[in-house]
Amino acid sequence: AQSVTQLGSHVSVSEGALVLLRCNYSSSVPPYLFWYVQYPNQGLQLLLKYTSAATLVKGINGFEAEFKKSETSFHLTKPSAHMSDAAEYFCAVSLSGYALNFGKGTSLLVTP
Amino acid sequence: DAGVIQSPRHEVTEMGQEVTLRCKPISGHDYLFWYRQTMMRGLELLIYFNNNVPIDDSGMPEDRFSAKMPNASFSTLKIQPSEPRDSAVYFCASSLTSGGQETQYFGPGTRLLVL
Numbered sequence: 419a420q421s422v423t424q425l426g427s428h429v430s431v432s433e434g435a436l437v438l439l440r441c442n443y444s445s446s447v448p449p450y451l452f453w454y455v456q457y458p459n460q461g462l463q464l465l466l467k468y469t470s471a472a473t474l475v476k477g478i479n480g481f482e483a484e485f486k487k488s489e490t491s492f493h494l495t496k497p498s499a500h501m502s503d504a505a506e507y508f509c510a511v512s513l514s515g516y517a518l519n520f521g522k523g524t525s526l527l528v529t530p
Numbered sequence: 531d532a533g534v535i536q537s538p539r540h541e542v543t544e545m546g547q548e549v550t551l552r553c554k555p556i557s558g559h560d561y562l563f564w565y566r567q568t569m570m571r572g573l574e575l576l577i578y579f580n581n582n583v584p585i586d587d588s589g590m591p592e593d594r595f596s597a598k599m600p601n602a603s604f605s606t607l608k609i610q611p612s613e614p615r616d617s618a619v620y621f622c623a624s625s626l627t628s629g630g631q632e633t634q635y636f637g638p639g640t641r642l643l644v645l
Binding site for chain 1: 575585
């Protein structure tokens with residue numbers, strides 16, 4: 419079954435620094451991949467998704483992710499972190515396009 | 531659009547009591563999902579519906595859990611009897627089939643505490 423692994427349950431960056439959140443997937447066929455963000459006491463919100471149209475995907479709030487088949491990765495990046503980026507980030511995979519399988523999540527802390 | 535609506539937002543109950551969680555999906559969406567989030571297990575898919583019909587309930591933990599979708603604008607997740615290990619945040623999400631890769635829209639969640 420398809421699954422994702424998020425490396426690092428907690429990541430801390432300084433304001434203005436590069437954000438890199440790692441996600442590796444396991445799938446025997448090309449999957450659909452997603453990044454969601456969860457702010458405290460809120461539901462999940464889609465940041466971006468990969469649907470095979472382009473390997474570099476741009477999302478909201480300045481985030482982007484690159485699909486690398488050779489590395490089975492879909493890492494999330496942002497050039498310059500803002501305090502408002504502090505949240506929980508989830509990578510998810512789907513084959514059918516419907517049911518999502520989420521990673522364990524990475525908590526991003528942004529320090530002044 | 532009001533988004534996905536869930537009620538109640540918080541529920542505190544005692545072990546053995548029946549708990550009913552409610553969800554109103556985004557109007558026009560034809561898929562509805564129930565997820566559970568805990569520290570130990572993360573986000574788990576419990577069940578999902580397509581056009582009000584349950585498609586996959588393999589994530590429902592046990593017979594104490596049941597879900598229904600009597601119409602396109604309403605779904606319930608019921609736990610009877612509840613146990614402390616059911617304490618979690620329960621999310622409802624909906625999506626619209628559009629021929630591409632559908633985005634799931636999540637509600638704010640119901641935070642359940644079973645004492």
